[in-house]
Amino acid sequence: MSHELLTSAEMGEADRLTIAAGPIDGIGLMRRAGQAVATEVLSRYPSAAHVHVLCGPGNNGGDGYVVARILAGSGVATTVWTSGPPRPDSDAALAAAECPIKPRPLSDFDAGPCSIVVDALYGAGLSKPLSGEAARAVDLAAKLHLPVVAVDLPSGISGDSGKVLGTSFSADLTVTFARKKPGHLLLPGRERCGEVVLAGIGIGDDVIARLQPQTFENGPALWSRGLPVPAVDAHKYKRGHVGVFSGGPSATGAARLSALAAARSGAGAVTVLSPGNAMQVNAAHLTSIMLRKADDAADIEAFVGERRLSAFVLGPGFGIGEKTRAFALVLLASGKPAAASTGIGGLVFDADAITSFREAPDILFEAARGPGAPALVMTPHEGEFARLFADIADDNVSSKLDKARAAAARANAVIVYKGADTVIAAPDGRAAINSNGAAWLATAGSGDVLSGITAGLLAQGMLAFEAACAAVWIHAEAGSRFGPGLIAEDLPLAIVPVLRDLVAAGGGR
Incomplete structure (x- = not known):
């Protein structure tokens, strides 16, 4: 069942519990997440002239390095733009080391026609307004009408409230993992996400059950068992x-x-x-x-x-x-x-x-x-x-x-x-x-x-x-x-x- 919604903190705990239980480790989850995004990009944009992967310094950026590695290995012209290096010895640092593309500073971000953007800057964990070079990247992508694929959530959208923090990307497609977040459904986040694809990366239903989520996406899975149907002898x-x-x-x-x-x-x-x-x-x-x-x-x-x-x-x-x-x-x-x-x-x-x-x-x-x-x-x-x-x-x-x-x-x-x-x-x-x-x-x-x-x-x-x-x-x-x-x-x-x-x-x- 996937009607549960997870806050950013609950998603972090789901990652931790999955890693603790093994055999999947942190970089393993990151590789699976990046593979899920890359698969969507390859299937939906086969004629893209160039893919620009924007990577932040955290785990969202780590997913982006995996995406860039897979796309480049598939023969897609790919450029990585980074807002800062990952923390040393982190899973994101491992993903960056595995990526053969030398990153360029996000402050120099530029793109031509027939390009697409993979937004792997900040995702659901962002807690402060998007500004500076990240805000400039948002403006440039909008000005050039570039298709945007967001990793987890469009950067600038709060995963818990759906609010726009300063400014945000407006994605055509958002790929998220294990469970959606409230920000995927609450406005204006829902409009900024575009189509949302939920990808499994190895976080099991048993892990989600341990979290005892209290927030859900409304739908028949939540209440259909209680839907009244009259008995044969009903008056x-x-x-x-x-x-x-x-x-x-x-x-x-x-x-x-x-x-x-x-x-x-x-x-x-x-x-x-x-x-x-x-x-x-x-x-x-x-x-x-x-x-x-x-x-x-x-x-x-x-x-x-x-x-x-x-x-x-x-x-x-x-x-x-x-x-x-x-x-x-x-x-x-x-x-x-x-x-x-x-x-x-x-x-x-x-x-x-x-x-x-x-x-x-x-x-x-x-x-x-x-x-x-x-x-x-x-x-x-x-x-x-x-x-x-x-x-x-x-x-x-x-x-x-x-x-x-x-x-x-x-x-x-x-x-x-x-x-x-x-x-x-x-x-x-x-x-x-x-x-x-x-x-x-x-x-x-x-x-x-x-x-x-x-x-x-x-x-x-x-x-x-x-x-x-x-x-x-x-x-x-x-x-x-x-x-x-x-x-x-x-x-x-x-x-x-x-x-x-x-x-x-x-x-x-």
């Missing part, structure tokens, strides 16, 4: 019952989108909980989805007491203010939802449910920690995140991954920090970065559908972190497959073939 309430709160007469559409998405994702029953003055509007648009009046907290308490509710969605189109806060707190204090067969269920708070607590977020967080409080999933976009977690959002040093984790711990909730690089974080420290996002999803109502999918999976007994991860991936995959012309109304039906393929591939329990 509708065994498949879970979702309640979705509707706004007033002019703001009912968002709730219906969530409700339909919950139903399409497999919930056996869905009820729209509507203000009395919006009942007729909602009734005119609902067929298989049930409808019930809910004007105040007493109505919600009665409904929860009467029906076996497994999950709720609160926020889409509901309105901001005291009523929303009251409903949220009633749900968190209810000791429900709880799926009858598993005792697992949850709440999904989005949009107005999040914004309603911007003046008093601690009230929400305290309620989420209350005895018997159901699992809570919150799905903020960047603006909503800042309203609830202002100090975390204002931290310019932390990555999006760090911010999502901090918010999840504070709120005792699964946080779906939405965007092109959506991060899903759990209170226990686990986090996943989504990588299949689609620009077509940037359309009004798309987030309402995501909330409904999440609630539908929660209602069927999926655990909160896994349900949120699955919902984000399924939502994005449906958007990608649909493509141009997508509007939110298309999404609930568009998730059906995605779910069908997941079940056919062996997902589910």
